[in-house]
Amino acid sequence: MKKIMILGAGIYQVPLIRAAKKMGLTVIVASIKGDYPGFALADKVYYINTTDREAILKAAVSEKIDGICTTGTDVAVSSIGYVCEQMGLSGISKEAADLVTDKAKMKEAFQKGGVSASDFRKVFSCEEAKNAAEEIGFPVVIKCVDSSGSRGITLVKEAGGVFAAAEQAFSCSKKDYILVEEALSGTEIGVDGVVQDGRLVFLAPHDKFVYKSKKITIPAGHSFPYSGGKAAEKEIRHQMELAVAALGLENCFFNADVFVKGEKVSVIEVGGRTGATCIPELISLYYSFDFYKKILKSAMGEKPDFPELQKKRPCMARLLMSPKAGVLTSVDEKRLKKLQEKGVLMTLDFPEGYVVEKMENGTNRLGHLVAEVENIQEFERLLREAYSAIFVDGVSLEELWNE
Numbered sequence: 190m191k192k193i194m195i196l197g198a199g200i201y202q203v204p205l206i207r208a209a210k211k212m213g214l215t216v217i218v219a220s221i222k223g224d225y226p227g228f229a230l231a232d233k234v235y236y237i238n239t240t241d242r243e244a245i246l247k248a249a250v251s252e253k254i255d256g257i258c259t260t261g262t263d264v265a266v267s268s269i270g271y272v273c274e275q276m277g278l279s280g281i282s283k284e285a286a287d288l289v290t291d292k293a294k295m296k297e298a299f300q301k302g303g304v305s306a307s308d309f310r311k312v313f314s315c316e317e318a319k320n321a322a323e324e325i326g327f328p329v330v331i332k333c334v335d336s337s338g339s340r341g342i343t344l345v346k347e348a349g350g351v352f353a354a355a356e357q358a359f360s361c362s363k364k365d366y367i368l369v370e371e372a373l374s375g376t377e378i379g380v381d382g383v384v385q386d387g388r389l390v391f392l393a394p395h396d397k398f399v400y401k402s403k404k405i406t407i408p409a410g411h412s413f414p415y416s417g418g419k420a421a422e423k424e425i426r427h428q429m430e431l432a433v434a435a436l437g438l439e440n441c442f443f444n445a446d447v448f449v450k451g452e453k454v455s456v457i458e459v460g461g462r463t464g465a466t467c468i469p470e471l472i473s474l475y476y477s478f479d480f481y482k483k484i485l486k487s488a489m490g491e492k493p494d495f496p497e498l499q500k501k502r503p504c505m506a507r508l509l510m511s512p513k514a515g516v517l518t519s520v521d522e523k524r525l526k527k528l529q530e531k532g533v534l535m536t537l538d539f540p541e542g543y544v545v546e547k548m549e550n551g552t553n554r555l556g557h558l559v560a561e562v563e564n565i566q567e568f569e570r571l572l573r574e575a576y577s578a579i580f581v582d583g584v585s586l587e588e589l590w591n592e
Contacts, residue, residue, distance in 0.1 A: 190215050193485060194249055194257040196239040196268060198227030199309065200538050200554075201261025201465045206230045208481035214489075217252055219245055226538075239265035248273050250379075250511035254490035261465035266290050270461070279490040281441035281461045288436050289461040291445075292334040293368055301437025305428055305455045307371040317356040319348065321369040328372040331355055333362035337460070342549050344372060344406075348394070373457070375450030379411055380429060381464050381472065382445075383487070383495065384438045391495040393472055394425050394447075395541070398507055400548060407551055408446075408466050410507035412565075413475040417449055424454045432456050442484055444468065465551070467506035470534070470559050474504045502561045505568045509537070509555040509575065510548035512589050515582035517543045524578035533571055534559040537579070545581060555586075556580065 193209050195202055203459070206227050209216045218231035228234050231254070235245045239259075239318040245268040249257060257272050257280060259265045270286025272278065281289075288294050290294050299306040307330075310321035318517065319463060322329045329355040333341035341361030358367040377399060383391040398410035415422065425447065432445065434448035438504040444464030463469055469480040483493040517539055528535055537544065537556040546553040558575050562568045576586035 191251055191255040191489060192217055192463065193488060194219060194252065194254045194272075195227070196220070196245070196257065196259040196265035197262050198223075198225035198231070198234070199262070200226065200327075201535075202227050202259060203230065203508055204469065205258070205260045205481050209485050212485060213371075213487070217254065219248060222362065235535070238286065239268055242268045246275055249276060254278075255540075256485070256490065258462075258484055258488035260463045260484065262462070263290055263460050264335075271558070272289075278488070279440055280292040280488055281566040282437060282439060283439070285437040286461055289459055290335060291364070292332065292458055293364075293366060294334075296368065296370075297459060298435045298458060299432065302431055303568045304431045304435050305453070306375050306457070309370045311366050312369055313366050315352045315355040315359075318367065318369050321350045322351050322512075324349065325369060325371050330368075330370045330372050330519040331358050331367050332370065333358040334364055334366065334368055335550075336361050336533065340552070341367075349584055352542070355450060358464075364406065372446040373450075373455050375419075375448040375453070375455070376416070377454055377457075378447050378449055379408070379464055379468065380425060380447050381468055382429060382433075383442050383483070383493075384433055385440055385487075385492050387433070387439045388435055389426070389427050393476070394422060394428060394432060395471065396507075397470070400510065405530060407548070409510065410557075411464075411468055411471055411503065412465055412502060412568075413471050414424040421454065423447050424452055425449070430455045432459050436461075440487065441545055466508055467557050467559050471504050471506050473502055474505045474559070477501055503563060504559065505565070506557060506559040507568075507572055508557050509579065510553065511555060511581050511586060512548060512592075513581065514547045515545060515578070517541055517545050517581055518583050519580045519582065521578035521580075524574060528558075528571065528574055528578075531571070532561065533575075535575055569574060 192215045194217045219235040235248045268291045270283040273280035293311045328346045394415040400405040400409040401405040443553045445459040448455045472480040486493045
């Protein structure tokens with residue numbers, strides 16, 4: 190029986206683990222210790238930090254794995270590239286993995302490759318960050334270069350906010366440098382794709398729902414189909430082809446954040462793995478194939494095909510979030526059952542009694558909701574129904590969000 194190593198055991202890796210089990214693969218999960226649901230589903234577990242490339246490689250060699258992959262997390266991608274190179278496995282190269290897991294190196298590659306992107310400065314201190322921000326002009330985005338889930342990223346509108354934002358970015362990073370970037374305007378969207386032998390074989394732009402916090406906008410969900418026009422779609426493809434070449438992506442799945450303003454497209458960043466926040470579920474619904482299986486097949490050395498795509502009914506997904514920290518006191522199962530009868534896929538990450546966090550970055554989620562719907566109004570009604578069934582400190586999320 191063939192073996193797949195999956196890095197991470199969190200909520201975003203669970204569907205990948207389940208898909209691998211359905212395919213009859215032996216699933217080996219590597220992750221740090223914690224209350225992660227993927228451990229219970231795996232055939233074997235290694236308690237290793239997914240950023241420890243040598244430890245991951247040692248386990249992979251010991252198990253004689255046939256493939257390695259992840260979904261929804263950037264931090265493990267560098268280890269995947271390293272193992273693929275050392276063991277001759279299918280996947281992202283070590284060099285490309287290093288570029289997509291360091292936002293400063295990525296921006297430098299974009300600059301060399303002619304990719305449309307924001308102006309930026311790589312800085313090593315708060316004072317340098319202040320000078321860079323003044324050179325670029327406010328507003329700017331200050332971010333750490335090696336995190337995901339919107340951690341360590343702040344939108345700064347004036348000079349007085351630079352030092353605090355820079356200190357936060359440094360505190361979230363293992364590097365001794367951070368980025369100061371021009372703040373782009375326009376509509377932020379997501380783009381997922383697949384590269385085989387350096388060629389873009391699948392591209393799926395999609396609209397993005399964002400939650401606007403005091404510091405930055407946080408991805409909160411996505412919808413298909415993409416609502417932009419044909420001209421914008423053509424330019425998105427052009428910029429993604431440039432980005433793929435600039436980063437040296439050859440055999441991998443990727444997720445990108447992009448700003449679109451009219452027909453101008455600017456690439457924010459590219460991750461060397463499929464996106465989170467239910468993107469694989471939405472792609473599977475919209476294009477009528479199992480996207481997780483294609484990720485796994487690619488990791489096992491196959492080249493999954495993407496034939497003429499049969500598009501289905503539009504679909505949307507949102508993270509379930511709480512505007513305050515508190516205890517998940519109860520869940521109205523009857524209301525949730527009614528949602529399920531409508532064909533809604535809803536997942537809660539935590540049981541009753543769990544202490545939930547206030548929504549401040551992409552990791553502060555309670556669960557997610559996915560539905561095939563005709564329009565945003567229909568989806569918002571379903572979302573309100575879901576929120577009315579979940580209670581934090583005895584108050585429904587619907588009421589909390591309306592306060």
